Amino acid sequence: MSEVAQEKAVHISDSAFQRLQKLLAERQTPSAGLRIEVRGGGCSGLSYGMEWADEPVEGDVVFERSGVRVFVDAKSYLYLAGSELVYVETLTSAGFRLNNPNAKANCGCGKSFSC
């Protein structure tokens, strides 16, 4: 786990925090965390993926807000530094979004971005 300056952290917004807390409770794994990764693929090059993880692995950067943890591997972190994770509910869908200052062009599918 490495220390990360505030402006380079991955922030967990209020909405995301509440939602994650609820999901973790429902999943009965209060100590688990959320892994966010950036992968190749998607319509403009790279895309986000999110998955539950029990523990961080070696090389992960870990962000925490009152017990809710987010794990980001070293490589994905380079793309994600300074991002904010938010939870959005609209009339038609609900889910998470990453507001990523590194992303110069958001694509239509929302899963991809290019720097």
Added chain:
Amino acid sequence: MSELLQIREPKKPSPPTQAVGIDLGTTHSLVATVAQGQPTCLVADEEDALLLPSVVHYSANGSVVVGKYAKQLASQFPEDTLSSVKRFMGKNRSDVDAMQLKTYRLAPGEGPLAFQVSGGPAVSPVEVSAEILRILKQRACAALSSKITQAVITVPAYFDNAQRQATQDAGKLAGLEVLRLLNEPTAAALAYGLQSKKQGCFVVFDLGGGTFDISILKLKEGIFEVKATAGDSALGGDDFDLSIAQALLQKWDIEVPTPFQKYVLLEAARQLKERLSHETKVEIRFEAHVAEITREDLRQWIAPFFKRIHFACKRALKDAGLAKEDIQAIVLVGGSTRMPCVQSWVEEIFGKPGLAEVDPEKVVAMGAAIQAQLLCGATKDSELLLLDVIPLSLGLETMGGMVEKLLLRNSTLPAKATQLFTTFQDGQSGMDIHVVQGEREMAKDCRSLAKFHLKGIPPMAAGLARVEVGFSVDANGLLSVEAHELATGIQQRVVVQPSHGLSEEDIEQMLKASIRHAQEDIFSRLLAEQQMEAKRMLAELSKQMGEHSECLSVEEASALSEAAKQLETLLETTQEAAKLRNAILALDNQAKNFTERIMNSSINSVLQGHSMSEF
């Protein structure tokens, strides 16, 4: 509105579950598991027997009886007691003749094969097999006191796709997740640990109750390949019994035996055969007759079968292009190979004795259990390259030396992915497909697996050709890459073994390097992406300026050329992706009016001379 992200449940890194191996045989079926590192067969029959007769009886009241009790009902209800249904798996009505059908009643109508039985609707061979599997599953659950959902089921090496599919369907119907269908000879070889020999050719000699199968396996890099199969689907221990019984009838001058005499003699013949496996001579009593039978008598009585067996063995060797000297070991499978006489045949045919340390009736089920254990991740045995996940990502090199990963590391096998690629230049007629393995962002840092060239792409503007590249890794970890140009249908294919020559340490090294170089990798990737974008844009701009010079004033043209030149210089000098990006955006902005005019003029020229209604 862009799509929102959802959180996935991680793929379970296979907790140590119990998975079983099942030998779904023509006459008998067995279930086995690995306990304390040793493959063990589990009790499958009511009376603590390991072998479950593959017989299913359908009663008029709708109940289903499987195994020994079903077998006992066979003579009373020949039409409702199905045995040897394995022979009908995956077959159509047209494939079976009346003789094979015995007394079974084919259900009326067209379509897949089904039997009319008492107490319910017609049953298909798949459903009958599922009944057997269901019992094996129940017994295994009871024996292990745990829930069993996963299994490896063995099939004869010669089974075709339809027969394999039928077996898989039977497993599913019985509530089993079929981890893999394993060839019976391969299972037998696994039970003997032959895969640890790294390479060689082996014979699996399978003489069961009703069938004889011989398979020649070639082991290469831990993977068994079936080189040839041969056999006789109507030759086995039952035929031996019949011959012995006939010889005894002759000996005692019984010309027309009663059905009861026949039955008793057949049973006596079976016992005689089994006892002579341990003893050299046996006394037999039948009614008022007494006789002493030696191994030599038995040998003579069943000698006619030797010719048929010898012939099949020779054919298999010939088909495999091998001589008997090339064979490293012969694995004996099936109860009949316990007979000393059969073992001496094997030695006579292949010039060396067969392996018989593992019970030949259980060896297939035990091999299946070993495979099942490997597949469900309970054993950490990487000796066998039967990987259940892809250890390193597999991808393609794209323009600019970047890697586009198609199959990500840790994807479970079998895995498949396709992606569309396009041409980079106008009129590009070929495409280099470079398959790489690894986690790094640039192809030069990854392991190169294969390269091939897709030729014959019809001339098209850059970006219009559609080349679909498909990666598929089969259960054995074999990767095949197929490139397919969608307009013309031309395609090319290559098959590689990604794990070839890779040790655990190599894999770990490659993973560590990807973490160590994460930062520089990202920067080179970002730079390469922008470099490609700049090149593409410069090429496009110069092409459009040549074709549509009328859309530009002289001043605009020279300003654009000047800006393009600047980008070109920057492209060669800078190592900063962001700088290049800004320059690209600036040029794009500057060329905006120009591109709009080109659009308008081409739309006008298309529309000219036509009315709107024509479109």
